[in-house]
Amino acid sequence: MSRQDLNAGNIVEFIADIFERRGAESYLGEPVTMSEHMLQGAWLAEQDGAPEELVAAALLHDIGHYTSEFGTYSPDDVEDKHHDEAGGEVLAPFFPPVIVECVRLHVSAKRYLCATDPTYFGKLSQASVHTLSLQGGPMRPDEVAEFRRNPFHEEAVRVRIWDEGGKIADMKTRTFRDYVPLLERVVARFAADKAA
Numbered sequence: 172m173s174r175q176d177l178n179a180g181n182i183v184e185f186i187a188d189i190f191e192r193r194g195a196e197s198y199l200g201e202p203v204t205m206s207e208h209m210l211q212g213a214w215l216a217e218q219d220g221a222p223e224e225l226v227a228a229a230l231l232h233d234i235g236h237y238t239s240e241f242g243t244y245s246p247d248d249v250e251d252k253h254h255d256e257a258g259g260e261v262l263a264p265f266f267p268p269v270i271v272e273c274v275r276l277h278v279s280a281k282r283y284l285c286a287t288d289p290t291y292f293g294k295l296s297q298a299s300v301h302t303l304s305l306q307g308g309p310m311r312p313d314e315v316a317e318f319r320r321n322p323f324h325e326e327a328v329r330v331r332i333w334d335e336g337g338k339i340a341d342m343k344t345r346t347f348r349d350y351v352p353l354l355e356r357v358v359a360r361f362a363a364d365k366a367a
Contacts, residue, residue, distance in 0.1 A: 194209075
């Protein structure tokens with residue numbers, strides 16, 4: 172299915188198929204697979220009593236690692252995009268801005284927390300410490316100010332905390348299929364809001 176064929180009626184099933192086919196891929200040196208990591212994030216969000224939109228954001232935050240599944244972005248693209256930006260881009264037509272921004276900002280939220288919370292760096296996994304250096308390290312004060320101007324920055328920080336927590340081998344969670352009704356509700360509400 173090409174990206175042009177995706178719509179509010181089939182996007183959730185399309186993502187479910189990606190999870191089922193590719194979710195067992197390794198996750199950047201972590202002790203969990205890619206799908207285990209994202210499912211753990213969603214489970215942690217649920218345990219915190221998060222609203223459906225933030226559970227969905229935690230579940231989908233790393234969808235950008237699979238963006239090859241969505242086809243090319245534009246004829247002008249000459250290289251792969253960062254997974255945070257790429258994930259936000261593929262979700263934007265179907266999911267509300269809070270979810271899109273949480274996905275788009277989850278790497279920035281790590282940099283933000285490392286700059287503003289003296290305890291956060293110590294909570295990072297070894298792989299996350301390594302990627303932090305590739306992602307620009309802790310934010311500078313001007314970057315912190317810019318991050319705080321995003322209306323969804325607090326939600327993105329919550330998703331980031333669940334993201335970092337979702338790296339536990341053999342943790343019991345729900346399956347992706349368990350979240351399909353939740354995702355379908357979120358997509359349907361957003362489609363109805365756009366149509367109104």
